[in-house]
Each structure stands twice: as C-alpha cells, then as structure tokens.
Amino acid sequence: MTKRTFRVWRGDKSGGEFATFEEDVESGMVVLDVLHRIQARQASDLALRWNCKAGKCGSCSMEINGRPRLSCMTRMNMYGENETITVQPLKTFPLIKDLVTDVQWNYVQNKRIRPFKPRPRDADGQHRMYQEDVDRVQEFRKCIECFLCQDVCHVLRDRDAKDRFVGPRFMIRLASLEMHPLDTDDRVPEIRKEFGSGMCNITRCCTEVCPEHINITDNGIIPLKERVVDRYYDPVAWVGRKIFGDKKPT
C-alpha cells in the first residue's frame, strides 16, 4: 500500500478549483477505486458517475492527467510511482458538479435520428442476415455511450459547433443504421445536411480514445462521407437526380 496524491476538480457552474487529497492505494486498484475511497473517507459529497465498474456501461468518463478515460478501466500502475493524478470533468459538456457534466445534449441528438425501419420479414417469418454483412454494424453497436469521443472531438470541444455536427458517437450510430442490412430508410441526405458529416476533418482523435476500440473514423465516418460524396458530388448521379428525383440508390 502506498500514499498517492490526487488533484480533483471541485466546483459547479459558478466556478471551482482543484482540491488535493492523499489516499492509500493498493495493488490492482483503478482510478475509480481511489475516488471512491476519497468519497468514503474524506469528501462524502464528491460528485461522480459510475455504474458497472467493468468498462461496460460508459458512465465514469473523466479526464485523467489530461486524457479522456473511463476511470474504472484506468489502472493506477499506469502512472509513475510518485506521479500526481489530476482528475477533471469532461470539458466539452457543461459542468453540473465536480466530475459530473450535463450530457443531455447527446440524448437530444440521439432522438433526432429517425428510428430503424426494417424491410418485411421473409415468408417464414424470419429475418435473414449473414454474419459477414453485420460484422461492421456490430462493431459500431459495441458503443457504450461514454461520450469520450464527443469530448475529444475538435468540432465539439474547441469550436463548440454543436449546432452543426452531431459528433462521432452519432456518426457511428447513423452508420450502424445506414449499413444495417435490413434498414430501408434513406439516411444520406440528413447525414450530410442535418448531422453535418462534412464538419469532421478526420483527425482520428475520437478513434484514439474509444475504450471499445471502435474504428470510428475509418470504418464509420469516412464511409459515410463517401456515400455523401457519391450522392451529391458525383456529376453523373447529380444529373440523374435532376431527372429522376432524390431517391435512394438501389
């Protein structure tokens, strides 16, 4: 057991500052364990979110030594023995208190996405899809909505363009519908117009922080951008659309 120093952001929307805590750390502990100890022993009202403590629910997102992480999956032995651990709330979303931010905006974006619209079932009442055709969709559906990708996205974080871009989380949600073998809806026009696929400049920061290792940029956002380009910037398709109208290619 060793004593470790933690600097934890304390405050609410009116302001705040880092508070320093010394706490005992044992072998195998993760950052969230230490924060729980601080709650139990030193600061019972220290606000943070957590649920599963196994990297499955995406609740305990925070910025640890400057990097967005799940605190339940961040082992203390990643850091130097005397390194001070600095813990801050996600910067991209408004602060509620301490390490808890208001992520409501994400739920609003999710609701803007039109629901899944499956084709009719086969005559025997079954839906048929082949594993190789759903591998990609399943990759996107691994998302645990920790919003670390949203936190690190330059468009949302630095430019605060939340009115023009839904962010990487919802780009891959759109991709999971657009690439779903059963979905019949044409989502390309709104991916471009409503959800702002053109805003992403492919820095891949989102992919880098994804705890589920989803290849957000290369497998999700870039293919969506390509679908938009094929539809709107391909001259042959453009002429075709002028003549036949804005239909989903079959």
Next chain:
Amino acid sequence: MLDVSEIQTIEHDVLVIGAGGAGLRAAIECSAQGLSTGVVSKSLLGKAHTVMAEGGIAAALGNVDARDNWKVHFRDTIRGGKFMNVWRMAELHARQAPDRVRELEEWGAVFDRTKEGLISQRNFGGHRYPRLAHVGDRTGLEMIRSLQDYGVHQGISFHMECTALELLKDGDRIAGVLCYWRETGRFVVFRCKAVILATGGGGKAWSITSNSWEYTGDGIAMAYDAGAELMDLEFTQFHPTGMVWPPSVRGTLVTEGVRGDGGILLNNKGERFMFNYISERFATETAATVEEAARWLDGDKTARRPPELLTRDEVARAITTEVNAGRGSPHGGVFLDIASRRPAEFIKRKLPSMYHQFKELAEVDITKEAMEVGPTLHYFMGGVRVDADTQSSSVPGLFACGECAAGLHGANRLGGNSLSDLIVFGKLAGEGAAQYLRGSKTPVKAPDEHVVSSVRRATEILRRDTGTNPYLLHEQLEKLMSRYVGIVRTKVELEKGIEELQALKVSARDVRAPGASQYNPGWHEALALRSLLITSEAVARAALMREESRGAHTRLDFPGERPEWLAYNVVSKKGRDGQMSVEKVARPKAPEHLAAVANAKIEDLESGLVGAGIDGKG
C-alpha cells in the same frame, strides 16, 4: 413547515421505476396501450444493470438445434429452479420468449448469425440445447440499446437521474411516487394511478457482488413499505464465476458463456473437479467422462453436456467445496480455462469483453492463461409477489417485473433466463397496468402528510451536525451479509446476522451526509441504506425460515432438499405492528399438463409421448 404545493408535480397514468430491460419493455407496452407513461431511472438512460448482462437471451427459437421448443425450455427452467418456480410464469416465459426476441430484432438488435443467416444461439448452463441469442458477450448492451433507441420514439417521458423514495397511496390504492432529482436534490411528486417496479435486486448488500451501485433493493423495500407481499427472498444466486483478483474487481462477472463455449474448471491439482459433483437429478443428462464431454464440444449430438454446464447453484457450491478443502487457486478461487480449449481467434471473437476485462483489469491474457474465478452474489430469484399473467402485486395499482418480481426462477435461475424474463414480463406488466387502469375510474390523491414526513426524513440527513458515515455503514452491512447470510447458511449465523441488522438499523437512523443537496453522493448513499436494510432483513429472515437446502439456498444444518418444503413459499410483509412478518404460505398445486412436461423423461418429451397437444393452450 413544508408546503406540499411548492413541490414539483408531474402527472402520468403510469410511472415505471427503473430503465433496464424490464422497465423499458414495460414502458413501451404502456405507451402502446395509449397510456401517458413516465420512466424514472437513477442513472442516465442506457446505463442500467441490464447493460452488464453478457451471455445471452434464452428463447427456444430452434435455430441451431431444431429439437428445441418451448416445452424443453420450460422443463429446463423448472428443473433448474428445483421445482419452486411459479408454474404459470415459467410457462408464459418459455412460450413467449421467442416472439420477444424476434421483436428486438425488429427494433434494431443485431444478434450473431448462424450460417443460414438466422439468429445464432449458444449453449449455457442448464439449457439442454443451444438456446441463447447473443451478441458476443455483450448481449445486455444490445438489448438495452435496442429498447432505448426504439423507446425514445414512443412518446414516453424519460426522467433521468431521478430516484424514487416512496410509494404514495390513497387508502389501499397506489396514488403516486415521491422522488428526488439527483442533479438538484429537489423533490418531485409523480401523481399516477399505477406504478410498475422494475428496479432489479439488492446485491449491493454483499461485499462480493457482480451488481452495480444501483442494486440496493429499492423496489423490494418500497413495495414492502406500501404493504405488498414479498416472496422467495431466501433464494439469492451466487454466480459461480466472478473475478477474484485484483481485490478492487473482486466479484465482477465472468460470463457463463466461457463455459458454454468450452471453458473448463480446474482445481490447484489440475483436476477437472466438476465430474465429482454431478447430482442425481442431472446424472442422466450430463457427460460421465472427459472423453464424452470432448465429443459434445465437437458437436456430437449423442454426447451429453459437460458438468461445467450444470446449473449455477451446483457449480457455485462445488467451487466453494474445492476452495474450502484447500484445492483453490492462489487468490481463493479456482481456475477457469478456455485457453487450452479454443484458438485465440475464437476466444477474441466470441468473448471479446472477457478478453479485455482480464487483460486490462487483471493483466491476464485469457487466450494464453487460465482465469481465477469464484462465486459472487449475482441475482435475486425472490422479490415482490405477483400474479403471473398481469404482474400485479397484492397492492392495487402496483406491478413488478424483472428481477424485482418473484416466481419465474424458483430456487435458482438459469443463465439467459433473466434477459428473456425482462422482455416477457415487462410487456405483461404493461398490459396488466393498462387493464387495471381501464377498470379504475375514480380519481386518487396521495395524502400530503405522507409526502411531508418523507421529505423531512430525507432532508434531516443533510442537516445533522454529527452522525454515522453512510459509506462506512454500508460497508458494515456488506460484511455482515457476506458473513452471516452467505452462500452457506446456518441457524446460529442467520440469527446472529438478524440481531446485528437490528443494531445497524438503529445507527442508520442518525446517518449524516454533509454538504448541499445538489448531486451529493453521500446523501444518495444514505437514502439508499433504508432499502438495503429492509431487503437484507427480508433475505435473512426468509433464509432462517426455510429449513432445507434447495437451489441457491444452502443450509449447512439442513442439508438436501426436503419434500415437505416444496409445498411452501416463504412470504414476508410489513405487520400491523410495523415489524416484518414472515410466514410459510402453501403453494398452489401444479397444473397437471405442466407437471407432466416437467417430470417427463427427455426422450418422451421429444418423441411427443408427453406434452403433445398443449402447444395451442395458454
């Protein structure tokens, strides 16, 4: 003096408490029935405990083995539950699960596929055939996301990070729920004629558990306070395979899918010990030799299942016995080995989150080394006593579904039967509430005094100058329950546990959480203690009453199943004196056509000698 008119009020026809699989499915049904529907959840949407479910959803689709059908699923469920299940619930569950799974697919769920493009199904403990629809080992996430993404378009009002404190009644009937917003600490009264509890279990009363912080028995305690009957609480499931190292993740679940996909259990002598623990009930359906188990894994349909896939109660007890006999692993568990059984690629594809969990939290590569595992408190078979078809409790207007309701699983739940429970009985609870509301025309109003006294009791915690630390009190409770109401129980220990619980109840009265009410986890913890204590007491008292060992309830002083106890449920409720009353209540006789199926030899069931002609009924 607090004025109730100053407290925020929201009106709905029905309020669902909890947004896991059961709560979301219930809310979707309520909305489809035309009811104004609200959902309150302690966490953000999509974070409920369902998200942690790994292995799959049990439903007799018959996609992988065409011999499967609802009757075999029903028979497996009853036998796994040691015949304590509510027969009608087990029937409804087995019959309806396939449709509920297909419905999830219709709402966007993308399950792993068979070669023919259908929903794939995997093997699991106690299920005769590959039956669990799954997505790798993250099936719970798939379920919750599918319900969430469908649900947000159904006109349901979601009230996130809102904790229910108390059910409000007008006379005998439900009239609303008092809640508080975690973000602001402000109170809100939901006025509604029907409430559906979907709050899960109470595993957080034990120190080694797979459950998250939300599992504090809220629904069980609120129902108890409102006068509802609780049932079967002595049956608490210890999942055989939780992580045992490092200490901070002790209890975290290791999916049964590891064993379903070929994993074996070994003691420190390298012996595959489960062959020594095959009980008479399962002997004819379990492989007798390592060789036969190997043939089963290779797909030989004449071979019987390996003993690692016996029901959870049997495996958990076997592991405990091995560890107590000094044959455990270095950190007090046993070894779970899939590395020597399956190629690394297979393991990473079928068990990706187990691979990451061990790699990142324990620095163990499960494609190369064995895992160390041991029992962890996982699930409550007991809960609110409900009517099988409507999920109605004994309080008019109060419904319960999912883990917080009792009956489907009897004395032991089969893996995979929980996710199917959620969607089958979530829907039925929604139908039940709608039916109740159609027949309940007179308006209800909750008495103001009840709201005032509850709010006062909650806010006093913030104002005290001195008092008990809620986190430390919770820790004391966890130690107490682990020590006295653990996997193996005795009269002496249970009585000692109940006695110490009374002392904890007294210290909980002056629990203190300083600070503002705005997002104050110390205060939240203090408020949850009441539910934890009621739930713990109900478990301990029921465990003391049941003088036999059956399923997940093991009494060292009463070994083995006692036929006379099969005739009774243990039912608890709040007595007139405010104390917990616990009694033996006779179970209704099993319907003949169902008993015939449950007792049939598997060959006779499959050949149609038994159970033919009941497919259409019910």
